[in-house]
Amino acid sequence: MNKTWNNKAWWMVLPVVLLVAFSAVIPLMTVVNYSVQDTFGNNQFFWAGLQWFEEIVNSERFHDALIRQFIFSAVILAIEIPLGIFIAMNMPKKGWAVPVCLVLMSLPLLIPWNVVGTIWQIFGRVDIGLLGASMKALGIDYNYTQNIADAWITVVVMDVWHWTSLVALLCYAGLQSIPEAYYQAARIDGASTWAIFRYIQLPKMRGVLLIAVLLRFMDSFMIYTEPFVVTGGGPGNATTFLSIDLVKMAIGQFDLGPAAAFSIIYFLIILLLSWVFYTVMTHLDKQGQKS
Amino acid sequence: MSTVATSSIAPIKKSRFSRQGIVMTVYLVFLLLPIYWLINMSLKTNEEILSTFSLWPQHLTLDNYIKIFTDPSWYSGYINSITYVVLNTVISITVALPAAYAFSRYRFLGDKHLFFWLLTNRMAPPAVFALPFFQLYSSVGLFDTHIGVALAHCLFNVPLAVWILEGFMSGVPKEIDETAYIDGYSFTRFFTRIFMPLIASGIGVTAFFCFMFSWVELLLARTLTSVAAKPIAATMTRTVSASGMDWGVLAAAGVLTIIPGALVIWFVRNYIAKGFALGRV
Numbered sequence: 001m002n003k004t005w006n007n008k009a010w011w012m013v014l015p016v017v018l019l020v021a022f023s024a025v026i027p028l029m030t031v032v033n034y035s036v037q038d039t040f041g042n043n044q045f046f047w048a049g050l051q052w053f054e055e056i057v058n059s060e061r062f063h064d065a066l067i068r069q070f071i072f073s074a075v076i077l078a079i080e081i082p083l084g085i086f087i088a089m090n091m092p093k094k095g096w097a098v099p100v101c102l103v104l105m106s107l108p109l110l111i112p113w114n115v116v117g118t119i120w121q122i123f124g125r126v127d128i129g130l131l132g133a134s135m136k137a138l139g140i141d142y143n144y145t146q147n148i149a150d151a152w153i154t155v156v157v158m159d160v161w162h163w164t165s166l167v168a169l170l171c172y173a174g175l176q177s178i179p180e181a182y183y184q185a186a187r188i189d190g191a192s193t194w195a196i197f198r199y200i201q202l203p204k205m206r207g208v209l210l211i212a213v214l215l216r217f218m219d220s221f222m223i224y225t226e227p228f229v230v231t232g233g234g235p236g237n238a239t240t241f242l243s244i245d246l247v248k249m250a251i252g253q254f255d256l257g258p259a260a261a262f263s264i265i266y267f268l269i270i271l272l273l274s275w276v277f278y279t280v281m282t283h284l285d286k287q288g289q290k291s
Numbered sequence: 292m293s294t295v296a297t298s299s300i301a302p303i304k305k306s307r308f309s310r311q312g313i314v315m316t317v318y319l320v321f322l323l324l325p326i327y328w329l330i331n332m333s334l335k336t337n338e339e340i341l342s343t344f345s346l347w348p349q350h351l352t353l354d355n356y357i358k359i360f361t362d363p364s365w366y367s368g369y370i371n372s373i374t375y376v377v378l379n380t381v382i383s384i385t386v387a388l389p390a391a392y393a394f395s396r397y398r399f400l401g402d403k404h405l406f407f408w409l410l411t412n413r414m415a416p417p418a419v420f421a422l423p424f425f426q427l428y429s430s431v432g433l434f435d436t437h438i439g440v441a442l443a444h445c446l447f448n449v450p451l452a453v454w455i456l457e458g459f460m461s462g463v464p465k466e467i468d469e470t471a472y473i474d475g476y477s478f479t480r481f482f483t484r485i486f487m488p489l490i491a492s493g494i495g496v497t498a499f500f501c502f503m504f505s506w507v508e509l510l511l512a513r514t515l516t517s518v519a520a521k522p523i524a525a526t527m528t529r530t531v532s533a534s535g536m537d538w539g540v541l542a543a544a545g546v547l548t549i550i551p552g553a554l555v556i557w558f559v560r561n562y563i564a565k566g567f568a569l570g571r572v
Contacts, residue, residue: 003398012393013405015386016449023446024412027423090314097315102560103553104319107326110552112507112524115545122332123325128340128538130328161322173565222416225509243418247510250422263419274414278407 028267034260052261062262064237065245069221072241076159076220081213083160084167089201091172105165117229120158124230144231148238155227155239159220167212174205207284214277221270242266326549333542340538355543365544368523371437372506373551375520378441380501383448384494391456392482396465409450417510420446425514437520440512444505451504452497455566459493460486496566499559506552523548 038048056062092098108116124144126132135142144154178200186196224243227233233240233248240248246266250259332340333355334348343349359365393399394406424443425434433439463486471481487494513525527544559566 006397007399009393009397009399012389016390030423090311114509246418
């Protein structure tokens with residue numbers, strides 16, 4: 001669509017800018033302020049330069065949390081994206097089953113995140129949870145509060161439970177937009193199921209898949225509440241992801257300077273990723289307009 | 292031709308249906324099992340939860356729910372949550388509508404940068420903002436108020452609302468605007484009488500997403516409240532540690548937080564995927 005150049009449109013955007021600026025710019029400036037100062041209490045601050053940034057960038061704690069975070073996001077994507085596509089391809093196309101599937105699948109998305117954590121905390125407990133008790137009955141030594149592997153499995157399965165439906169719903173919407181004529185043509189050509197998937201369904205899902213990948217990447221990258229409720233970051237620091245570590249540092253230990261520097265580095269990583277997201281999205285929109 | 296096509300398609304569809312049925316059943320059971328377990332526990336007494344392991348309640352009891360509905364410290368949590376979620380949804384939609392229109396119809400100085408800047412706020416980890424929010428909102432007297440939490444949630448809901456609405460608005464041909472202006476409609480009359488009804492489903496979906504993300508968020512809501520505006524989700528975490536694991540009530544409270552979401556989902560079931568795709572399917 002060709003848009004007309006009109007700077008008066010700023011008046012329409014102004015309320016949004018003011019509102020978001022109040023909630024985003026002022027707090028961000030506070031963080032920047034803290035990140036370059038040190039304090040001995042009593043609200044007396046003095047200039048500390050880039051000391052905190054150096055400390056954070058070189059700290060093993062930050063490296064470990066960052067590595068755990070990337071591993072977690074990678075595992076999440078590797079499981080949820082293929083599984084979501086698979087589910088979407090098996091969803092019913094018409095009839096009474098469609099609304100039933102849509103509503104039941106959306107259900108986990110609408111549960112407050114700490115309740116998601118609570119659900120899995122209960123579900124996985126060996127004494128009162130169905131999952132934990134079944135594991136015990138099968139003779140598997142499962143305990144997510146003690147064993148690192150079990151804690152990871154629980155957190156990952158919880159996230160798969162929570163968010164795979166999002167990927168599936170997006171892919172389903174993409175699949176629905178494929179005209180029936182495409183499939184008929186493919187059948188006349190004698191195309192295999194794999195060929196139909198590879199050359200018809202996958203290209204049509206490209207746009208929604210990209211959104212799914214990036215939404216899941218972003219949200220898993222800033223995950224906090226669910227693992228915090230289930231494992232509290234433990235056992236040890238095994239499931240302490242970036243956000244959990246940051247909150248521990250900022251509110252638990254009240255280390256304002258390092259926490260602020262941590263925030264800014266964290267935010268810059270997110271900013272870089274958002275930029276990639278935005279560029280690819282606008283690029284796709286342009287391609288969509290051409291075709 | 293058509294008979295040939297249908298007869299050759301029919302057997303494929305039948306064989307796929309059974310596989311589809313199995314896959315979907317397994318997946319839905321996987322989704323519903325933890326929720327079932329929560330409901331199951333909410334209908335048991337604490338003694339039964341801890342002493343016997345059973346797949347369904349042996350002694351069905353509604354005591355846990357009764358406790359929540361009669362104790363103000365519990366049910367006020369629901370009222371607080373609903374209050375700030377509704378406030379947030381109304382604020383987000385109100386400011387996002389004109390902004391999304393501007394983005395979808397006009398080019399203006401710095402529009403792309405502005406759009407990207409809005410987007411970064413959706414991607415900003417709430418943990419980064421928790422502490423400065425606490426200080427900022429305390430200093431301007433918004434700490435522990437419903438409007439304070441609603442404003443804080445605008446941080447990620449307004450960009451999202453602008454984004455989804457822009458997607459839906461771009462689907463409306465520009466000729467409609469131009470025709471309306473030629474017919475002598477003023478901008479406000481055109482916007483409220485013609486344009487908003489055209490994107491009504493988009494506004495509904497956006498409202499749903501604002502509701503959803505404000506409803507499920509806890510970190511900021513908990514940081515910004517202490518008593519007067521404490522959300523139900525925070526009530527849950529605190530009471531658990533204080534009363535030595537009252538599993539039954541905890542489960543009942545969890546079940547009650549699922550219900551509002553389940554209700555609103557029904558109304559947007561056909562649009563939910565389009566909304567997640569930010570109006571771009």
